[in-house]
Amino acid sequence: MIRFDHVHKRFPDGTVAVADFSLEVPSHQVGVLLGSSGCGKTTLLRMVNRMVDPTSGAVWIDDVKATDLDPVALRRRIGYVMQSAGLLPHRTVADNVATVPLLEGADRRTAHRRAHELLELVGLDAGSLARRYPSQLSGGQRQRVGVARALASDPNILLMDEPFGAVDPVVRRDLQHELLRIQSELGKTIVFVTHDVDEAFLLGDEILVLRTGAEIAQSGTAEQIMAHPADDFVAEFIGGARRRLHTEDRDGVLAVVDADGRLTGYAEDWAG
Numbered sequence: 001m002i003r004f005d006h007v008h009k010r011f012p013d014g015t016v017a018v019a020d021f022s023l024e025v026p027s028h029q030v031g032v033l034l035g036s037s038g039c040g041k042t043t044l045l046r047m048v049n050r051m052v053d054p055t056s057g058a059v060w061i062d063d064v065k066a067t068d069l070d071p072v073a074l075r076r077r078i079g080y081v082m083q084s085a086g087l088l089p090h091r092t093v094a095d096n097v098a099t100v101p102l103l104e105g106a107d108r109r110t111a112h113r114r115a116h117e118l119l120e121l122v123g124l125d126a127g128s129l130a131r132r133y134p135s136q137l138s139g140g141q142r143q144r145v146g147v148a149r150a151l152a153s154d155p156n157i158l159l160m161d162e163p164f165g166a167v168d169p170v171v172r173r174d175l176q177h178e179l180l181r182i183q184s185e186l187g188k189t190i191v192f193v194t195h196d197v198d199e200a201f202l203l204g205d206e207i208l209v210l211r212t213g214a215e216i217a218q219s220g221t222a223e224q225i226m227a228h229p230a231d232d233f234v235a236e237f238i239g240g241a242r243r244r245l246h247t248e249d250r251d252g253v254l255a256v257v258d259a260d261g262r263l264t265g266y267a268e269d270w271a272g
């Protein structure tokens with residue numbers, strides 16, 4: 001469980017990135033922070049692994065305050081995936097994935113065996129890719145390696161900051177579905193940052209639509225937010241995604257279906 005308890009962040013130059021934010025992401029669930037550039041998503045995410053400490057308020061990981069934990073140890077036990085994948089360019093794919101286990105004293109052979117397993121888990125052919133360098137991979141493959149590396153220490157928590165933002169829409173869809181598959185297998189507690197409404201609705205158990213200062217405009221499931229946007233700001237923000245929905249007859253019931261054919265609810269629930 002991750003709990004943000006009235007966190008506030010003011011940077012030294014006076015910028016208030018987060019005004020007053022509270023949220024609980026239950027264990028094994030995906031919480032999505034959705035909002036446009038600069039609204040404070042990354043700042044919130046980085047409070048979990050102490051790359052940023054709140055000015056006031058606290059982030060709790062289970063029953064422990066993040067600020068009571070050693071930042072280095074914390075970062076090793078929390079997976080972190082960034083938009084750029086953040087791989088080390090002069091290390092092979094296998095070495096990149098094995099970085100944390102090696103730092104924690106695993107022997108090389110065990111760490112590499114685990115790296116191979118993880119590469120397969122994220123849908124890569126370890127046999128042909130493990131010895132390559134990051135520059136010899138496609139953008140989508142690099143992001144998969146980034147996910148494998150984040151999973152290497154078998155963390156309970158995964159932080160994902162626009163992890164699929166730099167790849168084309170088709171690859172992005174593949175990666176999103178791969179993440180759903182991995183999540184159904186591993187059940188991590190995930191905080192996922194995005195400004196893409198479709199991505200948020202596909203992946204999130206709970207979605208928070210944020211305004212500047214990480215103010216929560218609305219929180220809820222994709223179905224709740226789409227059916228009843230809290231105000232004009234939310235309605236406008238999710239407008240495109242809403243329009244991409246259509247209805248279909250499913251077993252005699254009128255179902256609301258997204259562009260991928262995913263059932264998002266039933267028409268009768270949407271009345272009003």
Ligand SMILES: Nc1ncnc2c1ncn2[C@@H]1O[C@H](COP(=O)(O)OP(=O)(O)OP(=O)(O)O)[C@@H](O)[C@H]1O
Pocket residue numbers: 011012013015016017035036037038039040041042043044195
């Ligand atoms: N180290 C810093 N010093 C001063 N201001 C900062 C710092 N880091 C972030 N900010 C500011 O805090 C606000 C929130 O930034 P943050 O990176 O959290 O937003 P974001 O929603 O993740 O944006 P993006 O989607 O563009 O990454 C912005 O106004 C940003 O300029």
